[in-house]
Amino acid sequence: MAMAVRMHIGVHSVPAERGHGVSLAPSTSGVSRRSAAGPQGKSSVEFRELPRRPLCLQSWRIASEVESGHLRFHGQIGTRTVARKRHGRVCTSCFNGSTGNLSDAIIVELPCLPFSPAEVFVPSSTKILHLYEARFLALLDEVMGKYNNLFAHIIIEPMGPGRDDEDGKGTASFLATYGCLARVENVRRLDIGAAVTIRGIGRIKLVSLTQLEPFLKSTIVSLKDEVPEDEEAVSSALDQLQTTLQNVQDLQIKLKVSEDELLQTPLERALQWAKKGEPDDIAEAYVPTREERLSFAALQPVAGASPGEQHKLLQERLFAMEAMDTLQRLKRVAPYAEQILASTAAKVALQSLNL
Numbered sequence: 020m021a022m023a024v025r026m027h028i029g030v031h032s033v034p035a036e037r038g039h040g041v042s043l044a045p046s047t048s049g050v051s052r053r054s055a056a057g058p059q060g061k062s063s064v065e066f067r068e069l070p071r072r073p074l075c076l077q078s079w080r081i082a083s084e085v086e087s088g089h090l091r092f093h094g095q096i097g098t099r100t101v102a103r104k105r106h107g108r109v110c111t112s113c114f115n116g117s118t119g120n121l122s123d124a125i126i127v128e129l130p131c132l133p134f135s136p137a138e139v140f141v142p143s144s145t146k147i148l149h150l151y152e153a154r155f156l157a158l159l160d161e162v163m164g165k166y167n168n169l170f171a172h173i174i175i176e177p178m179g180p181g182r183d184d185e186d187g188k189g190t191a192s193f194l195a196t197y198g199c200l201a202r203v204e205n206v207r208r209l210d211i212g213a214a215v216t217i218r219g220i221g222r223i224k225l226v227s228l229t230q231l232e233p234f235l236k237s238t239i240v241s242l243k244d245e246v247p248e249d250e251e252a253v254s255s256a257l258d259q260l261q262t263t264l265q266n267v268q269d270l271q272i273k274l275k276v277s278e279d280e281l282l283q284t285p286l287e288r289a290l291q292w293a294k295k296g297e298p299d300d301i302a303e304a305y306v307p308t309r310e311e312r313l314s315f316a317a318l319q320p321v322a323g324a325s326p327g328e329q330h331k332l333l334q335e336r337l338f339a340m341e342a343m344d345t346l347q348r349l350k351r352v353a354p355y356a357e358q359i360l361a362s363t364a365a366k367v368a369l370q371s372l373n374l
Contacts, residue, residue: 126226130158131171131235133195139336140172140199142219142307143289143316151212154233159203159213168203169302171223171239197340198223198239200305218292219315221305222340241305244345256349257310263356264290264317270363274322274370285319292316314348315339317356323366331355 132148132155140146150156162170178192200223205216222242230236247253264286271284293312297303306312318336321328335355342348 126238126240128229128236128238129166129169129171129200130162131173131225131237132158132201133173133175133235136174136176136197137333139174139197139333139340140201140217140219141315141318141336141339142199142221143293143312144219144319145204145216145285145288148215148217149209149212150215151209156212158234159206159215162203163206167302169220170201170203171225171237172199172201172217172219173197173225173235173237195225195237197337198225198242199340200239200241200302202302220297220302221307223305242343243307244311244348245343247310247345249346253310253346253349256346256353257313260317260349260353260356261313263353263360267356267360267363270360270367271321273367274363284322286316286321289316289319308345310345311348314345314352317352321359321363328359328362331358 134140150159158170162168173195174197175193175195178194200220201217202220203215204218207214223239224242226238226240228235228237268284268286268290271286290313293316294309296309296312297306307315318332318339320332324332335352338351339348342351
């Protein structure tokens, strides 16, 4: 699930959020009771639903060499050698805006928004981003105008120290991992930038970078769990998990929240989406099964979580993104959900005692 990337230092090398041009709202994201605000604390435009347009794509498969499970790339950014899916003819191709349906494609090119390892995003989750740098606002406009509100949410990790290129400029290597197809659900334009609500759709793997400036673009492929061998075991584990999550949700709504908390909990929003899936077939090829969606829905932030609980959530998300077995993920998530249930019950009990 990883791809090696080499870039000039300071050019999309994913520094801290301030230099990144992306400011993240609290991870317990969704539609807040108060309007998200920019650096000046002001907002100017209300939320609006985004139109969905046909997604432009290609039906290609990569003919590059794979070594030890990682794809190695050579040559200039912006072109790639591919083999035509049906006729096997080798050619060089770039995204040209031809129309098609996502379910017909093996590889799709999308804009990419990079994040640090602490911001792993999983299918069914939502969060609010504050985009304010010009290049990322340009990415947002292109995502909304050309890509049916879809983009790749990727994690970039440094691989090692940099070195000098032939032109004397320093470069650093990064590993692109934990990709998640994301859809822009709402946008609120601010005096400075925009508050953008996004939803995780399905896991993806980056195949080849096609653009570095002004923002990253890459071809991607879908990653889904293998077909389960024991469907009855999956169904039983899923029933138990849903019961636990419903109990968690029932307790969470009893907790007193401030005016800054959400109208809906992240868990409630995730479960609603996981049960229904995407409302159209634009991203059908990238949407996992209902069982897989629900296994990810359990991994949502909880209001008032301690640093230890936040770290545990991150570890569980990392495992879930790497697992390719639905039953394995369900067995791993079940005890985590039980821990969240016990923690939430304790908070409700303390609240009832006014402690």
